[in-house]
Amino acid sequence: MSNLASIVYDEMENFSSIYDSTLKSIPNIDNTLSEVLPDAELGDVMWTDFNTTKCLKELNLNKTDVQHKYASDSQVELEQEFYCVIYEVDSEEKLIFARVYDTEENVEVLDIDAPFSNFTKDDQKLIRENAIFYWRIGTKTVSELNKYNKISRKTSNFSDFTMRRLYTSKRFHAQRIKAQIQRFDSVFAD
Known part of the structure; x- marks a missing residue:
């Protein structure tokens, strides 16, 4: 028994010395974290209120819940695309x-009929006969934090109308009209 007691006593002394060195390496509240650990990043555990007694039960580690902001993420899977x-x-x-x-x-x-409300306000200004728009159909998955701070995914079907926007200069239209006039003049010449 005395041999076992001496081993336990040696282990307790070893633990005590490691514990003391660990407490000495912990930065004081006066020091900022950036001075002590310049490469450190914000984490989940904040060490506060250290008691210098040698009893492990009295070591007070306060775990703080750091809320990491999670931007909601969305993914779109396109199943079909049409032009209209x-x-x-x-x-x-x-x-x-x-x-x-x-x-x-x-x-x-x-053939479809659709209300103007299916288009954005900017696209509604472009609605006229012979205008072209794209119709995209697919599924959209949105990942966001729920009330338990767990990431939840919600999948829904979507249908999207987007007007086609092309820039054409007035000079291009003028040249095209002149070419058609010349062609029709040659066809209907007296």
Whole structure:
């Protein structure tokens, strides 16, 4: 028994010396963390209120819950994309009528009617006959923190209308009109 007691006593002294050196290496409250650990980053545990007694039970480590801000993340998986040509606009009812074409085969798929409210305010200004818009259909997955601070994912279907925006100069249109006038003049010459 005396041999076992001496081993335990030696281990306790060893633990006591390690414990003392650990307490000495902990920065004082006066020192800033950046002075002591210049490469340190903000973490989950903050060490405060150290008691210098040698009893491990009295060592007070206060764990703080640091709320890391998690920006919600969204992923879009596109299942189908069409381009549509508006062939009629009903301004009173705020409806458009359009032909839907497949982007790969350039074949008319169906005719649709849609309210102006399906477009953004900026896109609503561009609605007119023969205007082109894109119709994208797919699923959208949004990842965000729930009330238990766990990341939860919500998947939903989406349908998106986006007007096609192309810049064409007035000079281009003027040259195109002149070319058509010359062509028609040559066809209907006396």
